[in-house]
Amino acid sequence: MGHTLYLPAWSIGPDCYNEIYDIARPYGKKAAVIGGKTAMSIAVPELKKALEGTDLELTEPIWFGGEASYENAAMLEAMPEVKDADMIFAIGGGRAMDTAKCAAGHLNKPVFAFPTLASNCASCTTLCVMYYPDGAMKDLYYPKRCPVHTFMNSTIIANSPAEYMWAGIGDSLAKEFESELAARNDLANFSIQHAPLMGVAVARSCTSAFLHFGVKAMEQIRNHEDGYELQQVALAIVITAGLVSNLTVETSPREEYFYNDSLAHCFYYGCTVCPGAHKHLHGEVVSLGILVLLTLDKQFETRDKLFPFYHAMGLPMTMDAIELTKEDLPTLLKKCTSMANWNYVPTPITEEQFTQAILDTDQAAKEWLAANQ
Numbered sequence: 207m208g209h210t211l212y213l214p215a216w217s218i219g220p221d222c223y224n225e226i227y228d229i230a231r232p233y234g235k236k237a238a239v240i241g242g243k244t245a246m247s248i249a250v251p252e253l254k255k256a257l258e259g260t261d262l263e264l265t266e267p268i269w270f271g272g273e274a275s276y277e278n279a280a281m282l283e284a285m286p287e288v289k290d291a292d293m294i295f296a297i298g299g300g301r302a303m304d305t306a307k308c309a310a311g312h313l314n315k316p317v318f319a320f321p322t323l324a325s326n327c328a329s330c331t332t333l334c335v336m337y338y339p340d341g342a343m344k345d346l347y348y349p350k351r352c353p354v355h356t357f358m359n360s361t362i363i364a365n366s367p368a369e370y371m372w373a374g375i376g377d378s379l380a381k382e383f384e385s386e387l388a389a390r391n392d393l394a395n396f397s398i399q400h401a402p403l404m405g406v407a408v409a410r411s412c413t414s415a416f417l418h419f420g421v422k423a424m425e426q427i428r429n430h431e432d433g434y435e436l437q438q439v440a441l442a443i444v445i446t447a448g449l450v451s452n453l454t455v456e457t458s459p460r461e462e463y464f465y466n467d468s469l470a471h472c473f474y475y476g477c478t479v480c481p482g483a484h485k486h487l488h489g490e491v492v493s494l495g496i497l498v499l500l501t502l503d504k505q506f507e508t509r510d511k512l513f514p515f516y517h518a519m520g521l522p523m524t525m526d527a528i529e530l531t532k533e534d535l536p537t538l539l540k541k542c543t544s545m546a547n548w549n550y551v552p553t554p555i556t557e558e559q560f561t562q563a564i565l566d567t568d569q570a571a572k573e574w575l576a577a578n579q
Contacts, residue, residue, distance in 0.1 A: 234292020241297030311349030376493030405453030482529025
């Protein structure tokens with residue numbers, strides 16, 4: 207049986223929209239523009255300016271519906287202007303991207319991605335995280351391929367809300383630790399296939415980029431400065447993490463292997479059904495999940511080495527930081543154990559072990575913070 211793997215292509219810089227015509231035009235003349243309202247209000251004027259005088263036609267901006275749900279994807283698929291388009295231009299953050307990618311997958315149309323935030327890798331992955339309309343995580347949907355090309359306008363990203371890049375660092379920092387944990391047995395036996403072997407190696411690049419450039423990149427985005435460090439961190443969040451996702455997930459046949467995430471994201475999905483924690487950003491919660499994973503896995507030295515970086519970045523280190531209470535933990539665990547990534551571990555774990563790891567992480571972080579005020 208043949209095997210095809212699609213990997214991201216990208217452009218980055220303040221003028222990268224000038225590349226759109228040459229890259230997208232071979233796929234047709236009409237693009238359905240789908241995304242978030244704020245994102246499209248910022249990006250669409252720049253798209254129009256870049257495509258002025260060309261024969262590439264854009265639809266009026268179409269709102270994705272506000273949640274990455276199959277219901278919103280179906281709404282988009284039913285629109286004549288989407289059905290009649292040759293391609294889809296997806297604009298905005300992760301949920302807008304995943305909704306547009308889901309609709310494009312069902313309609314078998316190519317997608318071009320225009321992230322306006324450096325908050326996640328959705329704009330270049332063959333993976334959609336789908337939610338119920340109420341915001342609780344539902345499942346994963348796999349289009350046939352990732353977006354054909356991702357256009358990262360660094361000026362737009364530099365002027366985006368800083369907390370989204372901050373959360374994106376927290377989310378993408380999980381790549382090395384989750385992929386290594388999920389793949390550990392197969393790595394040890396060398397029963398791992400070529401693509402995920404590369405993916406686990408690439409994942410380490412995320413960690414080094416954030417540790418070297420993260421603090422400076424956050425200074426730049428808070429000052430709306432399109433700097434070198436900001437671009438390096440944006441690439442790590444969107445492209446490097448996206449490469450890991452595409453390399454570590456087998457989608458045809460479905461999930462022959464899946465090393466893309468593990469317990470840090472499982473922790474996040476558990477938090478989606480907890481009243482306080484649900485209000486916090488995806489990557490913000492995942493970043494605390496990384497510390498829980500390292501505690502559970504007894505990687506205490508690695509965890510403790512991350513504490514100064516977390517502190518400098520203002521990433522959450524304690525349960526209080528994400529409004530998670532002890533009373534929430536049974537609800538959190540019920541959701542965690544229902545998720546597939548609960549099982550993406552080298553050896554099975556129990557609810558009691560995970561609960562204890564959350565409490566131990568909280569305690570260790572409080573002790574570190576008390577000693578380093």
